[in-house]
Amino acid sequence: MSSPRARCAGHCAGPGAADVQITVTVNGSAFTGDVEPRLLLIHFLRDHLGLTGSHWGCDTSNCGACVVWLDETPVKSCTVLTAMADGHRVLTVEGLERGGRLDPVQEGFARCHGLQCGFCTPGMMLTARWLLDHNPDPSPDEIREALSGQVCRCTGYENIVRAVRWAAQPQGGDGHGDHRSAPGGSQ
């Protein structure tokens, strides 16, 4: 059994499938609304919420420019449907700072020149934050492994590793980057 819409779905610009209602808490703020089931999380964040810090890169879950947290976990948001985030929390780079104070990871990237063009940077920083929450003193190899699903075409990675190491040091780390108890964190 195939509906006319389903048959032409790849070609027609006609009306979509029934929208699905979602409530997603993004950087501590709840959003409730209707979205197309096929809407990818990266496009929801950028185009619906205007949070353009998360970048839309390869579209194939290879490059990692779109990495955000879904609850406690970094995911590639080009390969997650917005509907799958219903009832969950999302953390983007816009939510990394606290009270006007940069996360140590952000400060580390700035101090250690961990970015050039900046395209990969938001995803890199979100994965780095997760790494430091789970492994406060990672070795360079552990940092490289954690970031191995994310591509940087500018830095050669050396400064990214330095930036994460900087954030792990007492002057950078200080334990105030833990977002597991972030506002809206009731899930």
Add this chain to the structure above:
Amino acid sequence: MQVPAHVEYERASSVAHALSLLARYGPEARILAGGHSLIPMMKLRLAQPETLIDINGLSELSYIEMTGGELRIGTLTRHAQLLDSAAAGEHFPILHDAEKVIADPVVRNWGTVGGSLCQADPSEDLSAAFAALKASMVICGPDGSRTVSAREFHTGPYETVIAAGEMLTEIRIPARPGGGSAYEKVGRRVGDWPVGAAGAAIWLDGDVVADAGIGLTAVGAHQFAAPEAEEFLRGAPATEESFARAGEIAAEHCRPASDQRGPADYKRHLAHELTARALRRALRRARGG
């Protein structure tokens, strides 16, 4: 911009509910787990389901536990959870070997074990690991559940025995004493699909191979397995010579195809060499090394 085509979406609240949704929406409905295989396929229009049935809310399908002499893995278990599981690593180190080289850490956070198996990509690593371990798959449908061997699960590239209205719920691996296991993969770059890979499980009776399981990935092995090489090893001394010969036999019986990842001859060479390496490492582990 790559986006999936229009699709209906339903969220399952239980396994029974997922099965009723499958029954309601018919054969063009697909189960959505992590989506890290299905969503890319939908973007490319290689898959065009009419309805997605999202099972991500079914926490009862996410577990790894030793029960009744078996390791049981829920279908919704994320790759990262399997890689983190001490029980899996202790009993079946082949699973950790394989997980370490599946995609990358962020993909492993969300992609699921069951989703990988049901995608049935001929280059998928866990399929060979489970074939080597002689695992079985629990499939639930409207008439109850049935269990099939890992070696009956795949019916061809991107095809499994799961019928319309059914879903995979669990993978079971029998734990047997005196065993060791390992997985060896060669890829073009970190996180890529394999050019070729081999998994081995071995059970010893003294210095003799009591039983062996060999899984092969991406080299055209029927059901991801090398039964002729296993047959040769059964009762053979656990030696380098036996392993080299088993590798030769595995390579003789697989049917690799030349593609962008490499020529068939090279893949056959990998089947030989990686089978021997996996057996060697599995033996070390069986002996407690």
